[in-house]
Amino acid sequence: MSRPLLDLAARFGTPLYVYDLATVRARARALLAAVTWRPFQPLFAIKANPVPAVAQAIVAEGFGVDAVSPGEVALALRLGVDSAKVLYTENNMTDAEQTAALAQNVLVNCGSLDRLQRLAQAGATRAAVRFNPDIGAGAHEKICTAGPLTKFGVHYSLVDQVRAVERGSALKVVGCHMHIGSGFLDADAFVRACGVLLSVARQLPNLEFIDFGGGLGIPYKPDDGPIDLARVGAEVSRLMAEFCAAYGRPLELRLEPGRFLVAESGTLLTTVTSVKTNPGPDGRTFAGCDSGFNHLVRPTMYGAYHRIANLSRPDAAPQKVDVVGNICESGDIFARDRMLPAPQPGDVLAIGDAGAYGSAMASTYNTRPLPAEVVLDGDLVRLARRRQTVDELLSAWEW
Numbered sequence: 154m155s156r157p158l159l160d161l162a163a164r165f166g167t168p169l170y171v172y173d174l175a176t177v178r179a180r181a182r183a184l185l186a187a188v189t190w191r192p193f194q195p196l197f198a199i200k201a202n203p204v205p206a207v208a209q210a211i212v213a214e215g216f217g218v219d220a221v222s223p224g225e226v227a228l229a230l231r232l233g234v235d236s237a238k239v240l241y242t243e244n245n246m247t248d249a250e251q252t253a254a255l256a257q258n259v260l261v262n263c264g265s266l267d268r269l270q271r272l273a274q275a276g277a278t279r280a281a282v283r284f285n286p287d288i289g290a291g292a293h294e295k296i297c298t299a300g301p302l303t304k305f306g307v308h309y310s311l312v313d314q315v316r317a318v319e320r321g322s323a324l325k326v327v328g329c330h331m332h333i334g335s336g337f338l339d340a341d342a343f344v345r346a347c348g349v350l351l352s353v354a355r356q357l358p359n360l361e362f363i364d365f366g367g368g369l370g371i372p373y374k375p376d377d378g379p380i381d382l383a384r385v386g387a388e389v390s391r392l393m394a395e396f397c398a399a400y401g402r403p404l405e406l407r408l409e410p411g412r413f414l415v416a417e418s419g420t421l422l423t424t425v426t427s428v429k430t431n432p433g434p435d436g437r438t439f440a441g442c443d444s445g446f447n448h449l450v451r452p453t454m455y456g457a458y459h460r461i462a463n464l465s466r467p468d469a470a471p472q473k474v475d476v477v478g479n480i481c482e483s484g485d486i487f488a489r490d491r492m493l494p495a496p497q498p499g500d501v502l503a504i505g506d507a508g509a510y511g512s513a514m515a516s517t518y519n520t521r522p523l524p525a526e527v528v529l530d531g532d533l534v535r536l537a538r539r540r541q542t543v544d545e546l547l548s549a550w551e552w
């Protein structure tokens with residue numbers, strides 16, 4: 154892969170995001186095969202990677218879309234996803250956003266009781282509720298989205314109040330949802346939280362689906378093993394079978410992974426612009442690049458580990474370096490103390506597993522444009538997004 158990546162860097166320039174659709178399709182199919190319960194409707198948490206060609210490849214495998222904003226709803230509908238397969242998991246939505254979602258015929262997944270009430274008052278007849286099962290998981294505190302510290306969802310013990318809204322209105326709660334966090338490799342907490350969610354679901358008589366959310370992790374670090382997908386699939390299928398037998402009718406199972414589907418498909422290519430070593434016995438060597446946390450914020454924000462390869466000089470003697478970016482912040486670090494084939498200015502580095510929450514979280518901080526993005530589909534190379542220009546950036550301002 155390193156030769157084609159170097160060719161892409163030469164052709165499109167760096168920084169450049171590259172996504173391989175073969176990997177995306179393989180992950181989507183692996184998930185479909187692991188879950189035996191039917192009906193099963195997987196959704197793609199499109200926030201992880203909204204590149205249309207990437208999302209399209211997943212939708213073509215039968216996935217719907219988990220959206221969290223009006224923009225993501227618009228993106229899903231523009232991709233041709235049937236509105237019945239779009240779930241809008243709201244998080245402090247405005248009343249105007251609620252009105253728009255109802256007009257688009259998209260199911261709103263309420264994260265608070267007051268939103269559920271306002272939906273009922275607006276005449277909505279169907280909604281889902283995101284519950285907080287009080288069990289969180291995730292690779293970092295900032296991506297743990299359940300438990301006592303989180304803003305998300307209706308606490309599971311408040312299901313009576315959800316029922317009260319149902320009883321007092323024409324609104325039926327048709328979906329029972331959780332999403333407990335992102336990037337877990339050990340599914341124990343997830344399986345326990347599924348049990349809590351099902352204890353809530355038992356008390357909701359009008360359900361059409363149970364949605365256990367996303368969060369499946371990928372092995373970013375060399376010592377990480379992959380998540381036991383077969384176990385996750387078997388556990389959720391078993392839980393659904395037991396639950397539905399008691400509930401009296403089969404419900405649809407939903408899962409909504411993001412990272413698992415796209416992370417490993419993506420690479421951020423960046424060029425080394427400067428290498429320097431501080432004096433003294435503890436002097437660090439810095440390999441500075443033409444990208445930064447404006448393009449991949451995960452290491453800075455979550456202390457996340459990403460594999461890095463020196464594509465230009467794979468056989469050079471290894472050297473311990475800090476791989477840093479071109480943003481004016483000390484936290485602009487892709488990796489500390491990383492052993493890499495000694496980088497030189499002009500070398501192209503490949504930052505791996507960057508397909509989820511990479512470009513999706515990019516910003517224009519330091520008035521630096523967004524990078525270009527390309528998609529590989531077999532032998533086909535498609536430009537997914539042109540490199541933004543400084544002129545485009547500046548033209549957004551009133552002068």
Ligand SMILES: Cc1ncc(COP(=O)(O)O)c(C=O)c1O
Pocket residue numbers: 198200201219221242332334335336366367368369409410411412413509
């Ligand atoms: C509601 C919801 N569902 C699914 C996901 C996907 O999470 P992941 O990418 O870890 O699978 C997220 C991510 O934050 C989310 O907020």
